[in-house]
Amino acid sequence: MTTMSLPLILWYGPEDTPAQVSEQDFAACCKTLGAAGFERVSCKNASQLLSKAAILARQRAPGAKSGPPHMFAVLCGMLAENAALAHLLRTDFPHMGIAAFVPNLHEDTQLLALQSGIDIYFTPTASDRLVVAGVFSLLRRMAGIDPVAPASNASPAWRFAENAWKLISPDGQEVALTTTERAFMLALASSHERSATHEQLLKAAGSFLATEAEGVKRERLSVLVSRLRRKFQARNLELPVRSLHGTGYMFVGPMA
Numbered sequence: 001m002t003t004m005s006l007p008l009i010l011w012y013g014p015e016d017t018p019a020q021v022s023e024q025d026f027a028a029c030c031k032t033l034g035a036a037g038f039e040r041v042s043c044k045n046a047s048q049l050l051s052k053a054a055i056l057a058r059q060r061a062p063g064a065k066s067g068p069p070h071m072f073a074v075l076c077g078m079l080a081e082n083a084a085l086a087h088l089l090r091t092d093f094p095h096m097g098i099a100a101f102v103p104n105l106h107e108d109t110q111l112l113a114l115q116s117g118i119d120i121y122f123t124p125t126a127s128d129r130l131v132v133a134g135v136f137s138l139l140r141r142m143a144g145i146d147p148v149a150p151a152s153n154a155s156p157a158w159r160f161a162e163n164a165w166k167l168i169s170p171d172g173q174e175v176a177l178t179t180t181e182r183a184f185m186l187a188l189a190s191s192h193e194r195s196a197t198h199e200q201l202l203k204a205a206g207s208f209l210a211t212e213a214e215g216v217k218r219e220r221l222s223v224l225v226s227r228l229r230r231k232f233q234a235r236n237l238e239l240p241v242r243s244l245h246g247t248g249y250m251f252v253g254p255m256a
Contacts, residue, residue, distance in 0.1 A: 009039065011040050012074065071097075080243055088252055091117075097139065098118050156254075160186075200248070
């Protein structure tokens with residue numbers, strides 16, 4: 001019987017947001033993963049997670065034999081963060097295994113998880129044995145897929161054109177941007193983690209919101225995102241932006 005090669009676990013657990021898993025349950029899960037033969041790498045922010053995933057993808061030779069994924073992400077942030085990160089990982093690393101913790105098993109929660117690219121999910125009350133069993137189950141199902149491809153081989157990306165007054169979709173569609181929309185999208189796409197807080201985005205919007213009260217500013221920011229979403233939907237495109245648990249927004253599409 002052939003022994004399954006175990007992937008490296010990239011565990012995303014941000015320090016600046018409430019944990020979905022208690023420290024005791026987290027320790028038990030890590031211990032069980034270690035006993036099962038998994039090596040775990042802790043990623044405290046989105047930048048670390050995406051950077052380590054890219055490094056691991058480059059280490060895998062393009063001609064490597066098919067088999068289980070050689071890296072696996074376990075997302076332990078809040079639901080919106082997990083969904084946004086899963087979308088990014090699935091875009092750049094199509095065959096990566098992705099597990100995530102979700103706050104509940106309501107239909108809307110499950111739909112968001114699945115549509116974001118999460119392969120398997122658990123509630124915070126799941127036992128460490130269930131998490132490890134779920135990871136092994138997913139690895140068996142993925143055993144026949146092609147290996148993870150480097151990000152450089154990913155599908156076409158979003159890109160700016162005409163001095164960023166237009167955003168071009170991966171399939172070549174053009175979306176014209178207003179002054180404020182341009183500032184908003186540039187602030188997201190140019191940030192290190194492709195994300196920004198409300199405060200950073202409000203600052204980027206500049207004079208458009210300068211005279212507004214703080215509460216009104218945030219409401220106007222929400223209106224701006226809604227307007228962008230409708231503009232993209234009119235072209236049968238999904239706006240590549242996700243809300244981050246009420247703290248800001250993240251650009252979730254591949255960017256050239």
